[in-house]
Amino acid sequence: MSQQTTIRKLAALVNTPVEKLLEQLAEAGMKFSSPDQVVTSTEKVKLLGFLRRTHGKSEKAVEDAVSPKKITLNRSRKQELTVGGGKNRQTVDVVVRKKVTLVPPSGKGDGIDPASGLSREEAERAEILRKLEESRQRNLSEQQRLAEDDKRRADEAAERKRQEDAEADRLRKEAAAAAATVTGDAAPAVRRATHGHGQPAKPAAPARDDRAGQKAKAHRGSHAMVAGVEDDDSTARFAGQLHLSAADRARRSTARGRPKPRRNVEQSRGGSGGPHGFERPTAPVVREIAVGEAITVADLAQKLALKGGDVVKALFKMGVMATITQTIDHDTAVLVVEELGHKAVRADSDDAESELVAHVAEVQGEQATRPPVVTIMGHVDHGKTSLLDYIRTTKVATGEAGGITQHIGAYHVETPKGVISFLDTPGHAAFTSMRARGAKLTDIVVLVVAADDGVMPQTVEAVQHARAAKVPLIVAINKIDKSTADPNRIKNELLEHQVVAEDFGGETQMVELSAKTGMGVDDLLDAISLQAEVLELRAVQDGRATGTVIESSLDKGRGPVATVLVQQGRLNRGDYLVCGVQYGRVRALFDENGQAVDGAGPSIPVQVLGLSGVPDAGDDFVVVDDERLAKDVAQQREAKRRETRLVQAAGNRMEDIMAQMGQAEQQLSLNLVVKADVQGSVEALKQALTALSNDQIRINIIVSGVGGITESDANAAATAKATIIGFNVRADASARRVVETNGLDLRYFSIIYDVIDQVKQVASGILGMEIREEIIGIAEVRDVFRSSKFGAVAGCMVIEGVVKRSKPIRVLRDNTVVFEGELESLRRFKENVDEVRVHTECGIGVKAYNDVKAGDQIECFERIEVQRTL
Known part of the structure; x- marks a missing residue:
């Protein structure tokens, strides 16, 4: 029933006082005595016309306002149509526009229905009310019919249940009567039924009542009819099995082909259901739950024989918010188990580890003297690798990017003093974990300090690593051939860090040497051999x-x-x-x-x-x-x-979530994808970059790994809007396509200083000039020719960009940098040229590198300065 409009509501709708509206209605020729009287649509139109005439407007405008002559509807529909297939497949947008004009029928444009004499609005309202009433009547009749059906089904179920209960009582009484008959007449019946050698005799006069005659079945073999007990079907079925008790016969008779009687509910709940009845437990069941280092909430609920929601509720009460699929640690799981009234024990899941320990302990041989493991440590550019080069008589330092070591180098050297294994660690601050790992593996630490530079931060850190690993320390004071060298200043500075030289009455050997000229290197080897003899190093x-x-x-x-x-x-x-x-x-x-x-x-x-x-x-x-x-x-x-x-x-504690909510409002995030050539560089980059995080910006390493940049790495960066950092590795063709398609920021580095400095500048918001390495050309090695003048000359095809003789180059093998240097020669046929463009063959001689192989790529690049912008 629609709500009618009163004068009071109309006054509130048009924002006019009720008294003034009553006066206007009276002036229009409509008398109303109360504000609660109903105003019809016709009276509203009449009042509107009066007001328009009062203000000097025509009556036609009222009719036009009440009943528009026509309505125009515009409809637009857009679809996509696929044309062609394969590479020629195209998608075409098809737009269908439709314009519909609706005109009221003749005779109804004035808003009056000629059939009923009512206005169109009142006629539509009456039609709607009529349809609503019909729908309500249909729903009411349908509900009554459904209620009658439910009542009829309930009555039928109750009648069926009553008949089943009556049938069950009757069968119980018959079974009890049959059991009593068999118990009293078993022996005489058997004597009458058997004679001679136990053969059954014919029944004298089989007397059956009508019910037994209807249900009797023919039995053959050992289950023959027995005289005197055939009057009941339940006894006739088991007449030959005298070892059964009456209760067993009654149970088996009712189990075959007859409906089972309903158990007594009180009997089943009370635990008095015979020898196999259920007994209600008198105390709560306490289980021993085996919990490993971690367990999911679902597995813990299964072991506790509880619903997952109950365990989640218990965790929530303890302040841990976890879903049923999340993993919780051992301590949290133990607390939950004890809170729920059970006992927690540690799961013995180290079967394979125990077997491995026993396996290794089985074989132990005789121990003999082994070579010492010496780790070279110290600050950057203090000559660690150069000293090792002189001992090995090689040139390793010249091949390092930027002249600094960025990997752990492992070598064993045949010296006049015997075999010595050396570990060369990087001196940069980012490689702290590498130096710590080298100190743990070593027997002796050789600390290299430049005589012209003094004790530096990484020098102090190396002393701390050696002291933490409890290994002896030998100080090698390098670069004494320089005019600014001052060995005594080095010894005095080391005194501040409890490193006392033998000259000052301490126990630390200090050797003055020059890795460039070789002076004092033999003394260092003597010190290492002496220290190794003191340690008495032995192994199987x-x-x-x-x-x-x-x-x-x-x-x-x-x-x-x-x-x-x-x-x-x-x-x-x-x-x-x-x-x-x-x-x-x-x-x-x-x-x-x-x-x-x-x-x-x-x-x-x-x-x-x-x-x-x-x-x-x-x-x-x-x-x-x-x-x-x-x-x-x-x-x-x-x-x-x-x-x-x-x-x-997981981060599933309430306190952690609240802390994260407080930080998320003002802290920015910088996502990075880091790929490097070796595992140690990945570890160093992750630690160095994440340490740059502060209150304003947080640096996230979303993907890190060893090897070239793959398509999956590029897709992960596109999803997280991350910057890709390649440290001595390159992106393959599929990864470059993803980078170009999504406009990702891909940067290549070969020196860890540049990585940290650029990320630090971005994180600190410092703008300025940055040095970028832009690859200008790539040449692929097709074959290698040997020349007496130039050594190995690579016959190449320029596949991208242009190769210039004046620019530095890198040699790539399987997208990994194997050498960085410069060109010795660039020839086109027999002529020296300054540059070779794409799809052109040329001969390239790489300076100081003769290990170029077919399939390698020679990358030509230039360093440019770019203004950094936000």
């Missing part, structure tokens, strides 16, 4: 090898490559080993010069090929007998690491 020479991963990388041609240091036993080719969460069989072993070897003993670093993946630097490796044990241990470690990672990433 034969047996299963154990050791530590120094560095790891991913080679596209060879797969995962791990540089390991053998600490005990002997590592041979073909051994099965487990290394952290990776496992595999040793397919090949290489020394630091790239030469294949059959095995490696204690204190010897080698490169291992054949692992299932890239292990983390610092992981321990153990040789086992079979691949099964190695695979089980690796999978168990991976599962434990994944559970721990899920627990750490």
